[in-house]
Amino acid sequence: MRSHYCGDLLEVAAGEQVTVAGWIHQQRDLGGLAFLQVRDRSGIIQVAIDPDQEELLSVAKSLRNEFVVSVTGKVRNRPADMVNSEMATGSIEVTAEVITILNKSAPPAILVNEHEEVSEELRLKYRYLDLRRPEMQQKLLFRNKVAKKLRDFLEAENFADIETPILTKATPEGARDYLVPSRTNKGSFFALPQSPQLFKQLLMMSGFDRYYQIVRCFRDEDLRADRQPEFTQLDIETSFMDEEAIMGMMEKMIRQVFTECLDVELGDFPRMPYAEAMRRFGSDKPDLRVAMELVDVADLLKAVEFKVFAGPANDDKGRVAVICVPGGAELSRKQIDQYGEYVGRYGAKGLAWIKVNEPGKGVDGVQSPIAKFLNDELIDQIVARSGANSGDILLFGADSNRVVTDALGALRLKVAEDRGLVEDSWKPLWVVDFPMFEEDGGQLHALHHPFTAPKENDADKLRAAPTATLSRAYDMVLNGCEIGGGSVRIHDQAIQAAVFDILGIEKQEAEEKFGFLLEALKYGCPPHGGIAFGLDRLVMLMVGADSIRDVIAFPKTTTASCPLTSAPSRVSEAQLEELAIKSTAVKEEQ
Structure with a gap:
């Protein structure tokens, strides 16, 4: 033809x-x-x-x-x-x-041969027409090219492509599971995997040494531009390699993909401890294309009469920090107020500011509603520490450490995007030395997952100081997006039991949820570790798309629905009865 x-x-x-x-x-x-x-x-x-x-x-x-x-x-x-x-x-x-x-064709519901501003709902409803557009086809064909290059690299490194089950049991991966009722075991449910985590560890215990899989994963969580209820990840696990060896190999893989697909040399992958990333950038996935950083000034403000600053400055759990926006003194009061509303989303109660006109002249060299609470020496010290020059603006956060870090971290990116302060480049890095646990509501949770190995390989010491323990986890970050995350896994039964104890997982619960894993640990488990890359997110970055929906053939909306097929949809009463399920939603409507 x-x-x-x-x-x-x-x-x-x-x-x-x-x-x-x-x-x-x-x-x-x-x-x-x-x-x-x-x-x-x-x-x-x-x-x-x-x-x-x-x-x-x-x-x-x-x-x-x-x-x-x-x-x-x-x-x-x-x-x-x-x-x-x-x-x-x-x-x-x-x-x-x-x-x-x-x-022949009916008049198309959306234009294919020219750009047309239409709602995403309409694009997804007529996705087959949307996908005919050359720019969409180029993105999906590019995705195919990236996937092939990843496969080629791993095959050359002696990794084996092995499939793991889609119908499995619920495991704690940090999000809700999608549940699938069993017809043959009425009242019981499968869960769709949030990741193949436990199975890939079992493959290492089975002696398969190097495994990979481009696999669909499922998470029933609130959606954003870079999230979908079903997504694709490149899943990797390997035995007899420590974190340095794993990170080195993964760097090599991503460098090669960028070189072969974009003709881009990524340069160095610096290592940054989690604590430093949070302190300097207010994020565990810092965008190094933005030069602005969070600068702590609490030590300078402990004795001021301004309680908004003095309170957090004298609180062990408080933080007072500032970001210096180059040329920001030109911002209007309305714009500053809008940024104040923006940080309010992160719990901040307001946004204090100082416009710098003449550095080194104390109060007379700045413009600010809070200048009256500060003396010449303090203002000069803050200006000097922040590195501000004439024409800059200082934006302050003063609250709990969490609120200030989150609010200023987000504001840093928002201001940079609004004012064209994002460098046009690729800035990769590894974030390492994550805390093993984080506290929320008086309960400790695994920052990654409960199978991540601690740096402290002593069960008694781990139990004695869990919040002071760092994990052997590592995240690959590119331009402010986490594109891959992994860790060395626990292969010692005593350490795994200690982690479960710290997380409040009773022995019976651990046996019920992970008995098969705990049993396998008894039979000569090798040291192993791995990583998973979000393929959708990686391709989104590489093609310069704003959303992962632009690099997925048939994505869902932000309400986890499909306008094309009208999924999810109701099923018949006969089907529900066969599964021994009754729908309360149907009852309420009736």
């Missing part, structure tokens, strides 16, 4: 006969002359119908956008003054000899 893809015709000699097939991208009727643009996934080619081809001209004039056609004709070079430099194939065209209409 076709001899060539449209985009491949540049490699065909002029005068050679070809057949292409695809969709009508555009039709131009010039009276005695007609031109068509035919599109397939490889690109667009112009088809010319000469004036003496009356029958073909009649067929060409009947064509509409998105009709499916095949065209047979000869390739020819376009005259120099007719070359279209905006098309990859703009230097050639096909002179039509045969045009066959393979299928």
Whole structure:
């Protein structure tokens, strides 16, 4: 039905006969002359119908956008003054000899041949039309290329691609599970995996040494631009490698993918401890393209009469910090108030500020409603420590450590984006030395998951000081996005039991949820560790998309629904009865 893809015709000699097939991208009727643009996934080619081809001209004039056609004709070079430099194939065209209409199309619900501002709901409802658009096809084909390069690298490093179950049991991965009722075991449920974590550890215990899988995972959680209820990750696990070896190999893999897919050299991957990332950037995934940092000034403000500063400055759990915005003194009061509302989302009660006019002149060199609470020496010290210059603005956070860190960390990125302070570059790093546990509501939780190994390989010491213990975890961060996270795993039964104890997981509960893992640890478990990369998020960054929905063929909306298929949907009472389930939602409606 076709001899060539449209985009491949540049490699065909002029005068050679070809057949292409695809969709009508555009039709131009010039009276005695007609031109068509035919599109397939490889690109667009112009088809010319000469004036003496009356029958073909009649067929060409009947064509509409998105009709499916095949065209047979000869390739020819376009005259120099007719070359279209905006098309990859703009230097050639096909002179039509045969045009066959393979299928007609109704007027498309969304435009394919030009950019149109339509709602995402409409795009997802007519996703098959949205995916015909060249930019969407390029993104998905690029995703395919990235996945292949990742596979090629891992296969060359002797990793084996092994599938793990989709129907499994609920495990604590930090989000809600999607549950699947069992018909054959009424009242019991499978869970869709949040990750293959336990199975890949079992594969290491089985002697498979190096495993990988590009796998679908499921999390029933609130959605954002970089989250979906079902997503794809590159899952990796390996035995007899410590964290340095694993990170080194993963760096090499990501460097190679960027070089081969984008012709980009990523440069160094610095290592940054979690505590430093939170202190300097207010985030465990710092965007190093933004030069602004959080600067602590609590020690300078303990004796001031301004309680907004003095309270947190004298509280062991408080923090007073500042970010210096270059050229920010030009911000209006309205803009500053809007930033104040923004940090309010993170619990901040307000946003104090100082505009720096002349550094070194104390109160007389600044403009601020809080200047009256500070003396010349304090202002000069704050200005000097923050590195502020004339024309800058200082934005303060004063509250609990958590509120200040979260609020200023988010504000730093918001201001940088608004004011064009984000460097156009790639800035990767590893964040390491995470705390083993975090406290929430008086209860300790694993910062990653309960199978992450602690740096303190002594069960008694771990129990004695759990919050002071660091884990052997590591996250790969790129331009403010965590693209991969992993750790060395616990392979010692005593350490695993201690972690469960600290987390308040009773022996009976541990046996019920993880008995198979605990049993396997008895039989010669090797030291092992791994990492998982979010493939959707990685590709999103590489193609410069704003949302992972742009690099997933059939994504869900932010309400975890599919406008295309109207999923999720109700099922019949007969199906529910077969599964021994009653729906309270149906009852309430009735």
